[in-house]
Amino acid sequence: MAFIADKDQETIRQHFAAHLAGDVEIVLFTERESPIIVPSIQPCETCKDTEALLAEVAALSDRLKLTVHELREARDEAASYGVERVPVFVLKGAARGQVRFFGIPSGYEFSALIADIVDASNGTTELSEATRSFLGGLDQEINIKVFTTPT
Amino acid sequence: MAVESPHVTADVIEAMEFPDLARRYQVRGVPKIVINDTIEFVGAQPESEFLKYLKEAVGQNGDAS
Numbered sequence: 001m002a003f004i005a006d007k008d009q010e011t012i013r014q015h016f017a018a019h020l021a022g023d024v025e026i027v028l029f030t031e032r033e034s035p036i037i038v039p040s041i042q043p044c045e046t047c048k049d050t051e052a053l054l055a056e057v058a059a060l061s062d063r064l065k066l067t068v069h070e071l072r073e074a075r076d077e078a079a080s081y082g083v084e085r086v087p088v089f090v091l092k093g094a095a096r097g098q099v100r101f102f103g104i105p106s107g108y109e110f111s112a113l114i115a116d117i118v119d120a121s122n123g124t125t126e127l128s129e130a131t132r133s134f135l136g137g138l139d140q141e142i143n144i145k146v147f148t149t150p151t
Numbered sequence: 152m153a154v155e156s157p158h159v160t161a162d163v164i165e166a167m168e169f170p171d172l173a174r175r176y177q178v179r180g181v182p183k184i185v186i187n188d189t190i191e192f193v194g195a196q197p198e199s200e201f202l203k204y205l206k207e208a209v210g211q212n213g214d215a216s
Contacts, residue, residue, distance in 0.1 A: 046168055055160050082160070085169065097153030102172070103165025112163060119154045127155065135156040140209050142159045144152065147166045147173060147183040 003053045009060060012114060016061035020121040023063050024093035026054055028045045029071045029078050046104040051088040057113070063121060091116055094123025097102060124147045152205075 004012070030047045037043075051068060056064035071078055071086050081090045081100065091099045099120060105113040119125050127130070153161035166173040166181060176185050184201075185191045190196040196204075 007165060016202070046165075050169075096157040097155070097156040097159035097161065099153045099161050099163075101163045103168035105163070106164075109163060109165065116163075120186045125154050126152070127152065128198055128202075131152070131198055132155055133153055134202060134205065135159065138156050140158060141187075142152075142156075142205060142208060143162070143187055144159065145162045145164055145172075145176065145185040147164050147178045147181055147185070148175065149166050149181050 002056060003049070004056050009056070012057070013060045015128060016063065016118075019118045020061055020063040022094050022121050022123070023065065024091055024121045026058060026064065026066045026089055026117075027077075027081070027092055028054055028066065028068045028089040029074065029081075029083045029086055031071055034059055035084070045084050047087045050089070050104040053106075054089065057117070064117070091120040093117075093120035095120040096123070104150075107148075109148055109150075 002009075020124075028051060030051055031044045033043065035046070054066050058064040069077055071083070078084065081088075081098065083090070083100070085102065087104065088100060088102050099116055101109070101113065127135075153159040162173055163211055166178050166183075172178075176183065176188075176191070180193045182195060183191065183193045184196075184204075190204050190208045192204060
């Protein structure tokens with residue numbers, strides 16, 4: 001079953017066609033289902049759905065590419081993005097900083113994802129002059145965490 | 152904001168899927184925003200307010216601009 005309805009796929013496809021200026025790679029760290037059940041280890045409940053959803057999004061534009069890493073097998077790669085959990089994905093494009101999503105981007109987060117893909121593709125935002133000026137002059141690290149829920 | 156500066160990392164975290172993080176950052180309402188693990192607020196804010204929090208996080212006086 002598709003996560004994104006046909007009608008929405010078409011809307012997003014047109015939106016991407018009009019707004020994506022550069023390529024964006026979505027780098028997902030996940031954990032595929034293990035054939036061995038280890039009672040002490042909690043299986044990843046949303047990994048499979050996150051990968052399927054991102055694959056659907058990536059299929060909506062030639063500018064998008066989804067790369068999937070098994071976290072256990074890509075520790076170095078994961079460490080380079082500061083990723084130690086699953087499912088977590090990073091948007092790589094023209095963004096100067098780093099945009100990471102922890103968990104499946106459903107509900108309101110889905111629109112945030114689409115908007116962030118567009119910004120990462122263009123390397124520009126619709127932020128005010130004051131904010132951009134502050135960010136341009138920044139010489140220390142800032143981490144912003146935004147906690148959301150599915151609804 | 153992470154798009155505009157190489158010094159910014161922006162994390163969108165689904166609180167239900169990462170209860171340990173939600174607990175650590177005492178998330179009781181969403182959206183909850185935490186900047187550099189020190190400055191925090193709940194609810195969407197106008198961009199100008201958000202900017203004040205960012206300036207506070209890096210030790211710049213919010214009134215200076």
